[in-house]
Amino acid sequence: MTTDTGRTAERTARPGELSSGELLGRALDGALGPDPRTLRIAVAFTTRQAVRHDGRSGGYRNEVLSLRLAEAVGSCAVEPGALPDGAIEDCVGADVARLLRHDLTPVRIAALDAYLMHVLPHTPGHGARPVSLAAGDSLRKSRARAESVTRLLDLAPGRTVLVVGVVNSLLEALRSRGLRYLPCDLKGGTTEWGEPIATDALARLDHCDAVLASGMTLGNGTFEPLREHALRHGKQLVMFAQTGSAVLPRLIGAGVSAVCAEPYPFFWLDGGPGTIHCYGGAP
Template identity: 80%
Template sequence: MNPVDTRTPAPRTSAASHDGLGPHAPAASYDDLVARVLGGEFGPDPHAQRIAVAFSTRQAVRHEGRGGGYRNEVLSLRLESAVGSCAVEPGEMPDAAIEDCVGADLARLLEHELRPVRVAALDAYLMRVRPHTPANGARPWSLPAGSSLRKSRARARAVTGLVDAAPGARVLVVGVVNSLLEALRERGLSYVPCDLKGGTTEWGEPVRTDALAELAGCDAVLASGMTLGNGSFEPLREHALRHGKPLVMFAQTGSAVLPRFLGSGVSAVCAEPYPFFWLDGGPGTVHRYRTAVPGAAR
């Protein structure tokens, strides 16, 4: 993944340009959401909000009993009590980018040249103004204390339980996590594993590298929030919206961002803000969202 992106920054607009739908209206696109935040639709002016702390978290893991391992690196930005995060490919985030974020206002970071910085900044802002609470549509799901593998499997059950598909359906999994594949198998669902890194799954299955090429042959999509950071989220969302296909997001990256797309291509989100389950062995919580039912509180 190349985090450098030279796209034209989203234009600043006012909330009035969104027909008075208010901050609860689903975002029409990622750029639409950024424009609404910059326009003050969600509350505090992002030009007046400054990042106090920026940091990266690096991890390498090989669960007991598993043949392979993996590495994670996550950029996180702290805005008062809220932390926003975006995963990056290990080693690709320059140290200078972290220093550039400290003391910067949110509006500037939302237009930063590095996409992961933009995503983490948006996540931090929305974590502050739309935290994961029942009033905002979140439903907590407890994770037990225990080993990294036990917690990984518990999270996988929380995530895969949101996939609205009958046994035998084919699920495109974007961002391979072996515990998720294991949980889908337990539900009798088939899957197409896809990840930019390629390779094979724990069971020797080839991992595809082009998710968009696999969409037509799948009945549902289960995708990592990392798609926000590498630019592949919008094509997935647009496909799901156009074809009425379930799109479930599991989100350490952009955990507060992705619920804003419920009803606009995203059918459910399992949101996991910092600190993530792999950081300690104690109990934890993820927050599940489903597409709002008409008339129900969002």
Template identity: 75%
Template sequence: MTAAAGTARATTYDQLVEQVLARELGPDPATQRIAVAFTTRQAVRHDGRGTGYRNEVLSLRLAGAVGSCAVEPGTLPDGALDECVGADVGRLLDHPLLPVRVAALDAYLMHVTPHTPDSGARTVQLPPGTSLEKSRARAKAVVELLDLQPGAQVLVVGVVNSLLEGLRSRGLRYVPCDLKGGTTEWGETVAADALAEAERCDALLVSGMTLGNGTFESLRQHALRHRKQLVMFAQTGSAVLPRFLGQGVSAVCAEPYPFFWLDGGPGVLHRYRADGPGTRPGGDR
């Protein structure tokens, strides 16, 4: 796929920010103001599961677009929303808080390049259902982006139990990783240092949350250097991560706000591949 100027690829995260500030991808970010800033907080324990988790996401609205970045629950300062509302994107791209910078970049890129076929996106409809049913449907759409034979081992960064189920259903082994460590629903140890585990894995399945905690670049570089598949599942930075297709990122399952866990109705995901849609088994059809 040949990228137009509006969907030009970046080689590093910092370069992407520089392209935005230089007005190479759209209008001057200093002229684009955030109208609404909000957080979404969630606690969940799916029916039939023994463990639960919490999420908190910062979202910024620019015109008709919403950009988002997950944060560790309770870590976002109270004044962050006030600092974002009415501020221009150019200023927020220099904000001291990384999640604010990521959410602002995501909002800008969502505004200038929404998830459409012209941008390389292929839409997947999520059916309505319970929280667990929708979680499993989302996981299926993500796992399908991996082109691996049974027995291969996947580094999973950002533990989602439904994703681990989806990998097992395909006969794939995995190494679960999360900065907080702990154990999975099935008592498996969760590693805290993803990069240290990456060497023994054949592919990487990584949450967009790595943008917000500063670990994305090292994983992208590892995948690029070792020519491994890197599939991103992205509520954080859903419009940011497709910019790295072919630069270490092989595929993205982008899920902009509103997220699947907010209600029981139907939902939408957008899948991207570095080599274009429909060219690998198990992909978009």
């Protein structure tokens, strides 16, 4: 599908040529906005969360590194406990260019996300379609987000979606549309309905019609194989992104077909109304 927002993003991405690493390189070169050597991170922080929604049998934990650049916050999720203690101190006061070259992938992604959020915020002028999330408890807001995410998939009932980064509300929304899914997550385990969760998503790429993936794949190094597969085979790759919410929209047309972008603060932090931003897909 081609929409005005899709055309805007495709011009930015130069279809077929831009990887996430190349996007980072352009940011370093100052090709996307101000010289990153002139911009400094004022605040760095982590957010740790554990959740078990009412009515759900299982729960999960999240940990997110966030960097504040002027009015923008960039984020990258990490496995709980995986971020070294000194990473936050390493980021505070550092210029963005140094963090874009940092040894830790989550720091590089959070820095790129903050930079792009600063340069290309989530506005209609940059291709975003704001979607309001009503106030409610954590499960209600999770389900509302899931509806917006799954609407970005253009698939008929009976088709199969590879879901990378299992969120039960997303699986529930896919089930309600009559879509089949292959759940994959590095943590493994089972879904709310007792289905086994595979740990190797790449091994299942040939068995799906489309891919629905978490922005966490940017931070753990599994995103590029998904993007390349989608580009090579003409499959839809829809991203739901708290990690890299400002990064992934720039890759629409270069393997990514649509993005549900959710910058900090995330829906699970606040029971009040919120906003997510959709790029590509059906209006």
